[in-house]
Amino acid sequence: MLATFxxxxxxxxxxxxxxxxxxEEHCSVCHQTKGWGGIGLPLKVKHxxxxxxxxxxxxxxxxxxxxxxxxxxxxxxxxVKALVSYVRSLGGKDAIDFPTTHIVGDIEAGKTLFSExxxxxxxxxxxxxxxxxxxxxxxxxxxxxxxxxxxxxGFLQSAxxxxxxxxxxxxxxxxAMPAFGKNQILTKQQIDNVVSYLRSQEKVLLTKEKASIxxxxxxxxxxxxxxxxxxxxxKESISGANFRSFPDRYLEQGLVEEIAINKKxxxxxxxxxxxxxxxxxxxxxxxxxxxxxxxxxERDDGEVYVYAINVKxxxxxxxxxxxxxxxxxxxxxQMTIIDEAVL
Amino acid sequence: VKKLFIxxxxxxxxxxxxxxxxxxxxxxxxxxxxxxxxxxxxYGYTVSHIQKCDGGMHGVGxxxxxxxxxxxxxxxxxxxxxxxxxxxxxxxxLKMAIIAEGNETLISIINPLELERLIGHNKMxxxxxxxxxxxxxILAELRALEKE
Numbered sequence: 272m273l274a275t276f277x278x279x280x281x282x283x284x285x286x287x288x289x290x291x292x293x294x295e296e297h298c299s300v301c302h303q304t305k306g307w308g309g310i311g312l313p314l315k316v317k318h319x320x321x322x323x324x325x326x327x328x329x330x331x332x333x334x335x336x337x338x339x340x341x342x343x344x345x346x347x348x349x350x351v352k353a354l355v356s357y358v359r360s361l362g363g364k365d366a367i368d369f370p371t372t373h374i375v376g377d378i379e380a381g382k383t384l385f386s387e388x389x390x391x392x393x394x395x396x397x398x399x400x401x402x403x404x405x406x407x408x409x410x411x412x413x414x415x416x417x418x419x420x421x422x423x424x425g426f427l428q429s430a431x432x433x434x435x436x437x438x439x440x441x442x443x444x445x446x447a448m449p450a451f452g453k454n455q456i457l458t459k460q461q462i463d464n465v466v467s468y469l470r471s472q473e474k475v476l477l478t479k480e481k482a483s484i485x486x487x488x489x490x491x492x493x494x495x496x497x498x499x500x501x502x503x504x505x506k507e508s509i510s511g512a513n514f515r516s517f518p519d520r521y522l523e524q525g526l527v528e529e530i531a532i533n534k535k536x537x538x539x540x541x542x543x544x545x546x547x548x549x550x551x552x553x554x555x556x557x558x559x560x561x562x563x564x565x566x567x568x569e570r571d572d573g574e575v576y577v578y579a580i581n582v583k584x585x586x587x588x589x590x591x592x593x594x595x596x597x598x599x600x601x602x603x604x605q606m607t608i609i610d611e612a613v614l
Numbered sequence: 615v616k617k618l619f620i621x622x623x624x625x626x627x628x629x630x631x632x633x634x635x636x637x638x639x640x641x642x643x644x645x646x647x648x649x650x651x652x653x654x655x656x657y658g659y660t661v662s663h664i665q666k667c668d669g670g671m672h673g674v675g676x677x678x679x680x681x682x683x684x685x686x687x688x689x690x691x692x693x694x695x696x697x698x699x700x701x702x703x704x705x706x707x708l709k710m711a712i713i714a715e716g717n718e719t720l721i722s723i724i725n726p727l728e729l730e731r732l733i734g735h736n737k738m739x740x741x742x743x744x745x746x747x748x749x750x751x752i753l754a755e756l757r758a759l760e761k762e
Contacts, residue, residue, distance in 0.1 A: 295638075295757065296754075296757070297632075299638050300636040300637055300638040300720055300722075301636070303638075304638065304640075304718075309715055309720075310720075341632045341633055341634075343632070487732075487733075487734055488701075488704075488705070488729065488732035488733045488734070489701045489702070489703070489704045489705070489733070491700065491701060520663065522692060522696060522703065522706065522707075523689060523692055523693070524662060524663070525660065525661070525662025525663050525685070525707075526660050526662050526687055526688070526689040526692060526707070527689050533693075536696060536703070542670065544670060544671055544673075544674045544676060545676075547667070547670075547671065548671055548676045548678070551667075551671075551678065551681070555681070555711070555713050555720070556634050556636070556711055556713070556720075556722040557711070558665075558667060558681065558682075558683040558709065558711030558712075558713070558722070559634055559683075559709055559710070559711050559722050559723055559724045560705075560709065560724060561665070561667075561683060561709060562704075564704065566703050566704060568696070568700065568703065576700065578700060578701070578703040578704050579704055580704040580705070584732055585732060587633075587732065588633040588634060588724065588728060588729075588732070589633070589634070590633060
């Protein structure tokens with residue numbers, strides 16, 4: 272018995288992490304069980320498979336700020352390597368070993384070339400040009416990849432200069448990405464200028480990113496009115512802002528028998544289906560917060576407060592720039608509704 | 615031996631910093647909702663409400679896949695949090711989004727440790743840790759469901 276246990280324990284202790292298990296736990300939800308893609312890109316296609324292990328490892332670690340792909344920064348080295356090995360087994364193609372040296376070019380000329388040739392698909396900044404790309408409800412499954420945002424710190428820290436040059440020269444099969452070098456759309460020098468421009472943006476973007484982290488996930492307002500009047504004011508204000516209201520729900524409703532519910536905590540729920548539809552197309556996981564609820568609470572001392580999600584702050588969770596912009600608009604609308612109701 | 619093995623596996627597990635915890639269930643949308651409700655209740659929570667986002671959108675002419683949100687919580691937690699940490703009121707009851715994707719289903723839930731970061735204080739750290747542990751276990755069990 273003890274011997275069996277020791278053998279079992281030694282197998283566990285000395286066995287490496289299981290790439291397949293890790294993939295199923297962390298990746299399959301977006302990239303699909305067999306790597307065919309879903310919210311995330313398909314991983315078994317040739318053009319992803321030829322990318323170096325280093326690129327894939329860094330991509331897992333850093334994610335893509337501003338996009339759905341999170342940074343799995345708490346995974347250990349062995350786990351990341353096991354994951355990469357498993358991802359590679361999905362397609363079975365050999366990786367290209369790109370040199371790690373930097374390519375020197377004219378940054379200013381590269382900026383102009385990027386704007387003229389690349390920005391139309393890859394976006395001018397961290398944004399992406401196509402609406403809602405990369406997520407479940409809107410992603411066109413006929414396209415094997417979506418133009419990635421190149422001015423993205425996750426991408427720039429993962430991809431070497433030579434890897435970027437390789438893609439620009441050779442294009443990407445079965446996608447809209449042309450072979451700029453092979454088809455002589457750009458000269459070798461022009462391509463190097465573009466690569467240099469992209470590389471020059473890495474530090475600039477990293478600094479901006481660090482400065483933009485916000486906290487304060489909820490907002491609290493003290494109402495100048497009593498409980499009933501505050502609720503009535505909010506409903507009037509919601510209606511004025513073109514939202515559809517739903518039946519109110521007490522905070523404790525469904526958790527306890529009706530008679531025992533604290534009826535001084537009520538959630539006023541509202542929705543604009545057009546906005547919800549647009550936001551779900553940007554990221555279907557939005558349901559984990561469903562921000563359109565204002566909760567009115569009368570405290571024991573009789574004071575009335577209104578609580579709401581700070582949409583602008585919470586939208587950071589979705590790692591999606593377009594959604595964050597929606598979040599900012601929603602936040603403004605929500606603030607107006609509350610202001611009108613409580614002041 | 616079995617107990618030691620389980621303890622070892624628990625010790626070996628890491629806390630990952632994904633903003634949103636997710637799982638893919640091989641079961642279809644309806645079965646996943648039933649299973650999710652059951653698992654949530656097995657962990658001591660009560661599902662207070664199921665919001666049919668898909669129904670609402672269909673009702674006004676938008677085409678979507680199956681999409682529902684499960685609201686759940688524990689009465690004692692809701693009472694305690696709303697009294698001591700009212701800034702958390704907008705986030706309770708807790709929410710789990712269930713999204714159809716073909717014959718499979720995606721389940722997502724906010725990572726409580728990331729929510730804690732956005733709340734901006736650690737006065738509820740133990741609570742957030744407990745939620746995180748429960749959610750990861752619930753998702754792992756949903757992920758492990760066999761195709762029906």
